[in-house]
Amino acid sequence: MSDTPSEKSPGLASRRQFLSGAAALGAGAVAATGARAAGPDPLITEVQDWATGLGDGVDATPYGLPIRFEDDVIRRNVDWLTADTISSINFTPIHALDGTITPAGCAFERHHSGAIELAKDDYRLMINGLVDRPLVFTYADLERFPREQQVYFCECAANTGMEWAGAQLNGVQFTHGMIHNMEYTGVPLRTLLAEAGLDLAGDLSEKWVYVEGADASSNGRSIPMDKALDDVLVAFKANGEALRKEHGYPVRLVVPGWEGNMWVKWLRRIEVTDRPVESREETSKYTDTLADGTSRKWTWVMDAKSVVTSPSPQAPITHGPGPMVITGMAWSGHGKITRVDVSKDGGKTWETARLAQDGANKALARFYLDTTWEGEDWLLQSRAIDETGYVQPTKAQLRAVRGLNSIYHNNCIQTWHVKANGEAENVEVS
Numbered sequence: 001m002s003d004t005p006s007e008k009s010p011g012l013a014s015r016r017q018f019l020s021g022a023a024a025l026g027a028g029a030v031a032a033t034g035a036r037a038a039g040p041d042p043l044i045t046e047v048q049d050w051a052t053g054l055g056d057g058v059d060a061t062p063y064g065l066p067i068r069f070e071d072d073v074i075r076r077n078v079d080w081l082t083a084d085t086i087s088s089i090n091f092t093p094i095h096a097l098d099g100t101i102t103p104a105g106c107a108f109e110r111h112h113s114g115a116i117e118l119a120k121d122d123y124r125l126m127i128n129g130l131v132d133r134p135l136v137f138t139y140a141d142l143e144r145f146p147r148e149q150q151v152y153f154c155e156c157a158a159n160t161g162m163e164w165a166g167a168q169l170n171g172v173q174f175t176h177g178m179i180h181n182m183e184y185t186g187v188p189l190r191t192l193l194a195e196a197g198l199d200l201a202g203d204l205s206e207k208w209v210y211v212e213g214a215d216a217s218s219n220g221r222s223i224p225m226d227k228a229l230d231d232v233l234v235a236f237k238a239n240g241e242a243l244r245k246e247h248g249y250p251v252r253l254v255v256p257g258w259e260g261n262m263w264v265k266w267l268r269r270i271e272v273t274d275r276p277v278e279s280r281e282e283t284s285k286y287t288d289t290l291a292d293g294t295s296r297k298w299t300w301v302m303d304a305k306s307v308v309t310s311p312s313p314q315a316p317i318t319h320g321p322g323p324m325v326i327t328g329m330a331w332s333g334h335g336k337i338t339r340v341d342v343s344k345d346g347g348k349t350w351e352t353a354r355l356a357q358d359g360a361n362k363a364l365a366r367f368y369l370d371t372t373w374e375g376e377d378w379l380l381q382s383r384a385i386d387e388t389g390y391v392q393p394t395k396a397q398l399r400a401v402r403g404l405n406s407i408y409h410n411n412c413i414q415t416w417h418v419k420a421n422g423e424a425e426n427v428e429v430s
């Protein structure tokens with residue numbers, strides 16, 4: 001990826017965009033939305049090149065990429081965050097997306113020892129441990145079991161982790177972009193465990209599975225059996241196509257609503273155990289430091305969270321006063337999003353946003369607030385409420401429990417300061 005100024009300093013590109021947007025406003029008769037009366041606009045009155053020549057043939061793009069005008073809608077990393085790009089993270093450009101499904105090509109990546117290339121023919125999945133019949137599955141074997149399909153979000157527990165001590169990264173891509181939401185096709189883990197002779201009717205309350213990947217890091221994690229038998233999928237398709245290499249091709253674990261670290265990629269082994277393994281990834285990492293300096297052992301479920309994606313620092317307002325759309329996304333690891341509220345005054349007053357569709361279980365919801373802006377300053381926030389009645393907390397509420405030294409599981413309400421010139425900045429309100 002090129003080293004563009006926007007990667008180093010997320011604010012720069014947006015400011016440039018804003019200036020060109022403002023210049024384009026122009027004079028003349030304009031409706032409230034900025035639409036102008038049909039007039040002497042060469043784009044209307046003159047025949048353009050694209051209407052006289054021929055376009056590309058259908059053989060030009062056997063597998064298409066977005067048109068070049070959209071080439072800034074890409075994953076980006078933050079140079080100083082990790083020592084190298086192998087054990088690192090990049091971020092989904094959520095400021096530029098709408099709807100709920102994340103296109104695989106710009107869905108964030110997080111790996112501990114790089115994205116490996118593993119061919120279907122070389123793929124093996126072993127189930128061993130406390131099962132009657134240890135088994136090894138090939139990729140083709142997995143395709144012979146009844147499949148399920150479901151849309152789920154995957155959020156890294158470190159998402160928003162840089163914002164604990166104060167507002168830091170000036171772009172929603174960087175503050176909230178360690179999330180993607182895809183439609184998975186796969187075999188329920190329960191089906192494969194039963195095939196290996198696990199007695200699903202027996203008492204499994206004390207049992208666990210330990211899952212690991214084929215990459216050098218292995219990323220091993222322990223999952224309590226209740227969850228393993230509930231909705232965990234051994235997935236081989238995302239958004240209808242094969243998983244991308246960086247998302248675990250050919251097979252990854254999907255652990256709905258639970259922290260991204262448990263979604264083991266390049267899944268190679270599932271061991272049934274009678275206790276958690278207490279691996280690196282579930283002890284020294286991915287545990288939450290509390291205000292008193294002790295650590296909470298495990299936080300598996302991702303609590304309800306939301307964020308306004310536009311306007312935001314990378315998506316400033318580029319039009320004049322009048323009607324506009326505020327949009328963002330909301331999600332909960334406990335189930336469905338039932339309501340999202342938006343505040344323009346830093347949380348003093350709230351308006352209920354419109355959900356584009358009914359909230360779906362452990363999947364992203366898209367919200368809109370169709371509103372007007374008269375050029376005033378906003379302290380823009382959103383707050384999600386899920387089907388359990390849980391309300392997304394303020395930063396102050398979260399800090400009261402967790403202090404300032406946490407990283408993971410920061411689901412606090414985010415504030416953007418939208419200014420009279422349309423720019424937006426990452427700020428904190430007390």
Ligand SMILES: Nc1nc2c(c(=O)[nH]1)N[C@H]1C(S)=C(S)[C@@H](COP(=O)(O)O)O[C@H]1N2
Nearest residue numbers: 108109110111112156213219260261263265
């Ligand atoms: N095998 C393996 N699985 C892994 C990882 C890894 O490094 N190796 N990273 C984990 C982490 S920390 C996260 S947040 C998710 C990220 O999934 P993604 O790369 O599809 O976004 O994968 C998880 N699964």
Ligand SMILES: [Mo]
Nearest residue numbers: 156157260261
């Ligand atoms: Mo993660």
